[in-house]
Amino acid sequence: MYSMYEGVNASEGIGIGKAVLAVEPDLSFEPHAVEDAAAEKARYQQALDVFCKKTEAQAERMKVTVGENEAEIMSGHIMLAQDPGLVDGINTAIDGGSCAEKALVDTSTMFENMFLSMDDEMFRLRAADIADIRTGILAELLGKDVVDLSVLPAGSIVVVHDLTPSMTATIDKENVAGVVTEVGGRTSHSAIIARALEIPAVLSVPNACGALLNGATVIVDGINGHVINDPDEEMLEDYQKRADAFAEEKHALEAYRGKPTVTADGDKKTLACNIGNPDDAKTAVDHDCEAIGLFRSEFLFMDAKELPSEDEQFEAYRKVATTLKGAPVIIRTLDVGGDKEIPYLKLQKEDNPFMGYRAVRYCLDNADEYKVQLRALLRASAFGDIKIMVPLVTCVEELRQVKELVETCKKELAEEGRKFNENIEVGIMMETAAAANIADILAKEADFFSIGTNDLTGYTMASDRGNDKVAYLYSWYYPAVLRAIKNIIVNGVKEGIMVGMCGEAAADPLLTPLLLSWGMEEFSVSAPSVLKTRKAISQWSKADADALEAKVMQLDTADEVKAALMEAAR
Amino acid sequence: MVSEKVTLVNPQGLHMRPAGMFASAMGKFSCDVTVVTPDKEVNGKSPMALMAAGIPCGTEVEVRCDGADEAEALASAVELIKSGLGE
Numbered sequence: 001m002y003s004m005y006e007g008v009n010a011s012e013g014i015g016i017g018k019a020v021l022a023v024e025p026d027l028s029f030e031p032h033a034v035e036d037a038a039a040e041k042a043r044y045q046q047a048l049d050v051f052c053k054k055t056e057a058q059a060e061r062m063k064v065t066v067g068e069n070e071a072e073i074m075s076g077h078i079m080l081a082q083d084p085g086l087v088d089g090i091n092t093a094i095d096g097g098s099c100a101e102k103a104l105v106d107t108s109t110m111f112e113n114m115f116l117s118m119d120d121e122m123f124r125l126r127a128a129d130i131a132d133i134r135t136g137i138l139a140e141l142l143g144k145d146v147v148d149l150s151v152l153p154a155g156s157i158v159v160v161h162d163l164t165p166s167m168t169a170t171i172d173k174e175n176v177a178g179v180v181t182e183v184g185g186r187t188s189h190s191a192i193i194a195r196a197l198e199i200p201a202v203l204s205v206p207n208a209c210g211a212l213l214n215g216a217t218v219i220v221d222g223i224n225g226h227v228i229n230d231p232d233e234e235m236l237e238d239y240q241k242r243a244d245a246f247a248e249e250k251h252a253l254e255a256y257r258g259k260p261t262v263t264a265d266g267d268k269k270t271l272a273c274n275i276g277n278p279d280d281a282k283t284a285v286d287h288d289c290e291a292i293g294l295f296r297s298e299f300l301f302m303d304a305k306e307l308p309s310e311d312e313q314f315e316a317y318r319k320v321a322t323t324l325k326g327a328p329v330i331i332r333t334l335d336v337g338g339d340k341e342i343p344y345l346k347l348q349k350e351d352n353p354f355m356g357y358r359a360v361r362y363c364l365d366n367a368d369e370y371k372v373q374l375r376a377l378l379r380a381s382a383f384g385d386i387k388i389m390v391p392l393v394t395c396v397e398e399l400r401q402v403k404e405l406v407e408t409c410k411k412e413l414a415e416e417g418r419k420f421n422e423n424i425e426v427g428i429m430m431e432t433a434a435a436a437n438i439a440d441i442l443a444k445e446a447d448f449f450s451i452g453t454n455d456l457t458g459y460t461m462a463s464d465r466g467n468d469k470v471a472y473l474y475s476w477y478y479p480a481v482l483r484a485i486k487n488i489i490v491n492g493v494k495e496g497i498m499v500g501m502c503g504e505a506a507a508d509p510l511l512t513p514l515l516l517s518w519g520m521e522e523f524s525v526s527a528p529s530v531l532k533t534r535k536a537i538s539q540w541s542k543a544d545a546d547a548l549e550a551k552v553m554q555l556d557t558a559d560e561v562k563a564a565l566m567e568a569a570r
Numbered sequence: 571m572v573s574e575k576v577t578l579v580n581p582q583g584l585h586m587r588p589a590g591m592f593a594s595a596m597g598k599f600s601c602d603v604t605v606v607t608p609d610k611e612v613n614g615k616s617p618m619a620l621m622a623a624g625i626p627c628g629t630e631v632e633v634r635c636d637g638a639d640e641a642e643a644l645a646s647a648v649e650l651i652k653s654g655l656g657e
Contacts, residue, residue: 079617080618083616083617083618083619084593084597084613084615084616084619085612085613085615085616085617085618085619085620085622086616086618088613088616111618111619111622114622114624115621115622118624123586123621126586126618126621130618303582304581305581305582305627306581
């Protein structure tokens with residue numbers, strides 16, 4: 001009789017195999033009194049040296065088998081293990097009569113608890129690192145081996161209390177079909193590494209090491225977070241089919257990696273990514289994007305206690321520009337207000353913040369603050385193809401005012417002898433019903449459009465998707481939203497400017513043919529959606545897309561639209 | 571031994587990155603470096619101890635340097651803290 005356990009779906013995919021219980025070594029010890037403190041310190045130092053050497057070797061291996069970023073976790077362990085604060089604490093404890101083992105456990109536990117008590121995810125991760133190095137050094141002191149996953153039978157489902165970075169360094173990737181742990185969430189090391197290795201993983205399954213028996217057949221459903229022990233024939237068959245389908249889909253998508261984004265009849269499009277901070281840029285490039293279609297600059301402001309300086313902003317923008325190596329980077333200027341609160345700006349609470357003092361309205365009213373951002377953007381434009389995007393535009397006057405400010409900043413920078421791109425593009429985030437209605441007017445003065453479908457849908461349908469009672473109206477399949485999108489794209493194309501989309505709708509394969517029919521050029525999506533969207537674009541020729549568009553745009557209701565698009569889906 | 575009081579201006583306090591930066595800068599000096607807050611004393615060369623101390627923005631800390639290159643170390647430490655430790 002099978003049994004099913006639920007956990008955290010931390011790494012996608014379905015693994016079927018035999019359970020291998022990785023039981024951690026018994027690291028218990030009897031504390032003993034120490035006479036010769038110097039000798040005991042030397043014993044600790046020796047264990048530490050061996051640990052660091054082994055860890056360094058693991059980090060080197062990891063660079064090849066897992067990736068640079070993950071290898072850095074291991075290198076970080078060496079730094080932590082050699083931290084003067086930790087070493088001092090341990091030496092002091094040994095001087096006080098503790099044996100090396102007890103000194104290590106007491107001192108590291110003290111630091112671990114300090115980190116655990118902090119209200120910050122990053123600190124809690126450091127606590128896990130400290131626990132990991134404690135295990136490693138303690139094993140050295142006691143002459144025991146830590147869990148070794150370097151040699152495993154094919155099709156192993158690794159069942160372990162916690163998958164530590166040091167275990168994953170040596171893991172026999174080819175033979176691991178899945179991972180089950182008793183602790184850890186989606187942001188834990190185990191999860192990050194399982195995803196990097198593309199091994200299906202379900203974490204935080206209580207008592208997994210007790211419930212799953214060595215050698216038992218186990219299914220790891222990393223999509224839904226299920227672990228099935230001893231499945232029956234029917235289940236095995238069902239999951240095997242799902243595993244095959246998943247692998248097939250993934251494999252099929254891989255065919256689109258490194259390829260240009262083209263329609264079925266060879267029309268070239270741009271596949272871009274949306275990012276929220278400079279580090280995301282690298283992830284986006286790793287996911288094979290060709291540009292950044294939306295860099296939300298708010299993180300710079302929201303993570304700070306006061307307005308970030310021109311230099312701070314410049315550094316962040318420059319980092320993204322250089323990461324993209326000359327490919328376009330569209331940076332949206334501060335989009336404050338609405339649901340994004342920045343305490344130090346001391347904005348008054350409004351009855352209707354989405355219709356209130358936000359985004360470009362705030363920025364134009366605080367031109368001195370806005371100029372700091374514009375100057376930083378201009379300076380960064382000397383290092384790549386940075387484009388300025390203005391959010392929440394509702395009338396051409398706003399665009400003109402922003403462009404005037406940009407010109408003022410250019411003059412200032414030129415006088416200061418600073419470099420910038422003279423021809424920097426200034427475009428509009430098309431996200432209001434007003435902007436959609438006057439797309440023809442705006443297209444004459446904007447350098448590009450990028451459609452923000454999240455707000456455009458909300459404003460057009462006058463529906464808040466967070467409000468359960470009206471969320472049913474929040475859908476881009478409503479003819480009102482589709483017409484707004486069409487008007488924006490068609491008018492932009494008519495004026496010969498680039499039109500892109502950076503809202504979630506850009507990654508909806510059902511909408512792809514419509515967007516292609518209207519002539520949209522750039523699709524900006526989240527990193528994991530890049531290949532999927534590239535595939536969707538490749539399925540449609542202009543003629544096929546036009547035929548579907550003609551049919552769909554005559555329909556009256558969202559349900560009819562969605563049904564027609566689903567029927568035609570490729 | 572030389573010492574000087576200086577106020578921490580990092581918006582997030584002595585967080586991971588600034589703590590690491592401070593400790594590694596201090597590691598280049600041979601003298602002992604201690605950071606003293608109103609309620610604790612921590613090893614200024616230890617990123618872990620500095621982070622674990624969780625010193626918030628606006629705290630006045632005393633930096634104590636003791637050893638051969640203490641004057642140089644103290645000047646460097648004060649300068650670093652005043653400049654916001656790269657933040």
